[in-house]
Amino acid sequence: MIFKKLYPNFFSSKKIVIFFILFLLTIIFNNKSYVAVLNDHIVSSKLCDPNVKQHSGYLNIAPDANMFFWFFESRKNPQNSPLTIWISGGPGYSSMFALFQEVGPCKVEGDTNKSGLSENSWNEVTNLLFIDQPIGTGFSYGARMVNTSEQAASDIYEFLQRFFAIFPKYASLDLHFFSESYGGHYVPVMAKHIIQKNNLIKTDRIKDIIPINLKSCGIGAAWVDPNIQLSYISFTENNTYEPLLDSQLIKEMHDKWTLCKHDIDECYKTNMAHACIAANITCNEDYMGIFTQNSDAGLYNIRTKSGIPDPVYTKYLENPFVLKSIGVNTTEVTKYLEVNDEIYYRFADTGELMRSTMSQVEFLLDNDIPILFFTGDADYICNWFGANEMTESLKWKRHQEFKNAIFQKWTVDGLRVGEIRKVKNLWFVKVFEAGHFVPHDQPRNSLELFNMWIKSL
Template identity: 40%
Template sequence: MKCFIPLKLVSILPLFIHTLFLTANVFAIPAPRQDSSTSSKYDIVSSNLCDANVKQYSGYIQVSPSTHMFFWFFEARHNPKTAPLTLWLTGGPGCSSLNGLFVEVGPCKTENNGSSTITNPESWTEVSNVLFLDQPSGVGFSYSDDVYNVTSSEQASADMYKFLQLFFQRFPQYSKLDFHIFGESYGGRFATSLGKYIIDSNNKYENGKNEKTKINLKSVGLGNALINFLIQWKSLTDFMANNSYVSINETIINQMIDAWPACEKATTKCNQEKLANVCLRAVDVCAGSNTSYASYYSNTGLSQYDVRAPVESMTSVLSPDYVNYITKPDVLQEIGANSKIKYLVCSGRVGLNLYPELPLDFSSELEFLLENGIGALIYHGDADWICLEMALNLNWKCKSKFSSAPMKEWSVDGTSAGQVKCADNLSFVTIYNSGHEAPADQSKAAFDMFTKWISNIKIE
């Protein structure tokens, strides 16, 4: 069978889910690809684009005989030898991390329809070395010479871990730095999965069973991340009824409430059986038909990523100005990108390959990181519906402590920027007046949050 996702539901699924067809073949969610090859290839250049005042490298690292992963790395503007290293992962699944670079946290932004760039004074490179990675293979400028389809976050983590090992071999000066992984939207799943993969690999290192470089993982940052499909999708109706920006027709809210039990049942079955056809059925029941749970949200005419904006604003998400800039022949050459690759902000093929795991609960991976002392910063824009219930539901040693912790106001330069709730190594931050891409909407607040977090300073 095939499940059709109507175009008007573009705004309902995580950032990228702008695809049309879901192929529901029966297969188990696969384990990572096992690649015994030790061959590697570096095709890396250094330019002075975006920020001419820092060292930067971009290009490809070959993680298998056929798979080439594109990255763009910038040293920190201050104290790069001691500043931490942050890996940025955009979600989708299937969206390029260069969107995070140019639209959100990178050292420059584009102007004049992408004809030129301007400095971003609130770039996260002010305080951290930052690595933007296009992954999985097939996303952005990353590619494979053969047909290689990543079909799970665990499989993507194996490739990312191989990439990091090769990156540190090529640039050993960054291998001992504190390491943070920030993932936005579906990238939160990539971040937690990679974090667990790193901890497991580090444990082998400590037991003398792993010759790889030990990665000094300190934290994961999850921006408007989809971690627990069941809890977070259910919370959409609460957000619609109680958000502080717009009043939504009560009939639509009641329609969603009535449609929820079927979505809940299908999602629960997906998590129990973990079969692709079962999980795709859950996506269909929850968002695939004109009477599904999430379909009613489209009747509001509002963007799911920002309740303040009309649904038509979603088109700008997939056609930002920076695409015009990075696809210019001279820029492609400067950054070492393969000019034969058609750059897309989001890849439909990669998104389809990862669709079966969409309804799966990734809470256990986040709980694993918390229990192993890894910090977790969960942040969201208050005009986006990804919310607190997911964090409260995490089962870890400080669950009750976090639950009872007060939600405190957080200010930046004397102005209220949001709210913070924290306990032990978990912090939850709400950023006022921002949507799904919170750092793009409130760059000063996001920069303050990030700077304090990686510096182990209380966000307040």
């Protein structure tokens, strides 16, 4: 009875008032009650894009689990624009990378420690919500340990329930769920979780929950099915640019692929953590190691040494004024990390990195959720050969129709910038002169693609 010790007179004379206050401060999620006086901290600043309404800070999604977000309204007609969520991959990659380096409203140039507006921001056409997840990623903090996409999906759902309770005017908007790379695991699992919850709401099996108006999903450089997408040998020989290894090393890759595929098959067959961990080790060290140890081309962009953008924006996120303005808890988060390797290794230790999410993608398609896959033609680690084959292999009602679909040229301002293979509810896009981080390498074309996508729905 801490409250009673602090305020004995008030407590004794106003029991009914106190009861009523506590009742108002209680928010019910999934038949569980949380007192909403925990650690929510939301601010509104004029940083990054001063011309739009924005909110940032923390939502407390569970005891000692504080998820950071930064939201920007659309620059044009926000009340009638959709809402797009962006979560970065990794696992353990902060969505601040996507905000400043890919699809967000501002860029940080060089060492200036100042931001300037991005003319190719996706908030030209949509409200944008960036979320650092799972807990421990970017500015999010807490003792909560998330090791799988299923656990991450539960947390994201709790976050969205709180977000829409606090900002109800956004709850009715069409929601587009976007990510990249390991988002090929995150997004299908999270979107399936949303659909299942929506179905429970529709049948009155759960109450006092806000339905989420999921309209579509989009994933760049999607890591969905290792068994299909790890067959790198054809891309190594026949990519758009040049062969990446000599014939002897290609032969060695063929030999190591046999071992890698055997271990992946064991992972798929048993679904045991030890089998999937073994597959991850065999495929990364023995098979992929041939490329990483012998090629001058980057895993993330074969036109460069690495393909990973220089994190020039991180110095901006060390500025105390910036951190205070966007609501960062600098007592708990003393330094911004673009990538939290600890989270990556936690996921790896469950074996999840080598499991497939094909069935979850198929679930979305069977439930009429449109999906956009887009991949840069210079990406090695999630190359377009494997991504195209993965998309073609999906078993759903338009499987054969997609299999028969051919690539069509895609132009922007009269220039050919990629190729699109599509049927209703499923697009696969090859983006020219782009690596793993497509919106970073081709910002204008990525905005055009996103705009074309949402207009098609």
